[in-house]
Amino acid sequence: MIKDKDVYLNERVEQLKLACQKQGMRVTQQRIEIFKEVAKSCAHPDAETIYESVKERMPNVSVDTIYRTLASLEELNMIFRVDNQLPKARFDADMTPHHHFLCIKCNEVYDIFLEPGEELVLPKNAEQYGTIKDVNLQIRGICKKCLEKIEK
Amino acid sequence: MIKDKDVYLNERVEQLKLACQKQGMRVTQQRIEIFKEVAKSCAHPDAETIYESVKERMPNVSVDTIYRTLASLEELNMIFRVDNQLPKARFDADMTPHHHFLCIKCNEVYDIFLEPGEELVLPKNAEQYGTIKDVNLQIRGICKKCLEKIEK
DNA sequence: TCCTTAATAAGAACTATTCTTATTAAAGTA
């Protein structure tokens, strides 16, 4: 049974509200709009993109609020920053464990989900360095779309 | 038989010279010094750190040369950029395949080498996204040193 | 409804990096 996108989004917004209350953080309109913008995108948007979209609905929103809010959403564990070597930070609101394929041509980020039962095996001596908080597999390459363009 | 550090460094500098010649790039003093600085460090230094060190031997070296040279060394496949979520890019001259443990407290980067015979298993559907050029496993956590500090 | 203060808007400031331009030096040639 496939969950409706709006239902999913509403659920996540409710989670955000609860998380805010738990942390004594206020549930502001900006926080909700910015979170929704990340949560409904599958493009792993950067701050500027989020700013442009949110501004359409909230014309007075400031760039600073975007950055500040993204940082607070990160602290609340509602979104995370996707590792990349580009100057702009990119964000992802899908907190289910997954990895990423980054295209070195178009900078698109694709999600890689493990198949059921599949599990990422860590290097044997990974734990000797300290307490592991987060594991991230980045696969860099040229995506199918770009490969097609090159062929032409 | 453990290879002497200086021997290793000289070997790598020779590789750099060959790579430059192959690409029609000039073997400049700056290129060599900057490369050596990255190659002899195990701290995955950032551009500023490299600049400060190189400046001791070449007082007139410019910040721009550091960045430009690091980019050209990257193109020559003599160094690479370590993924991280911090504002400063960090560099690694060890091109043997390995992964990283990043401490979220002190920002130290530790190398994780696979044991002989060990191999990183990629997600089954990783290849469906395109041609893979590079695979990178980042493990984020709190390093032993920082854990000790916290205990005290 | 009022009050407290966390969160915000606006724009200045900052930091890492890149660009511009005149100068230097690598390396091929005479």
Add this chain to the structure above:
DNA sequence: TACTTTAATAAGAATAGTTCTTATTAAGGA
């Protein structure tokens, strides 16, 4: 070895992404 060409450099200005400062607003408890 000196000469020539031009890639690479130094210096500092410029830019891009992000963060800070301060006055104002609004969330949410009283």
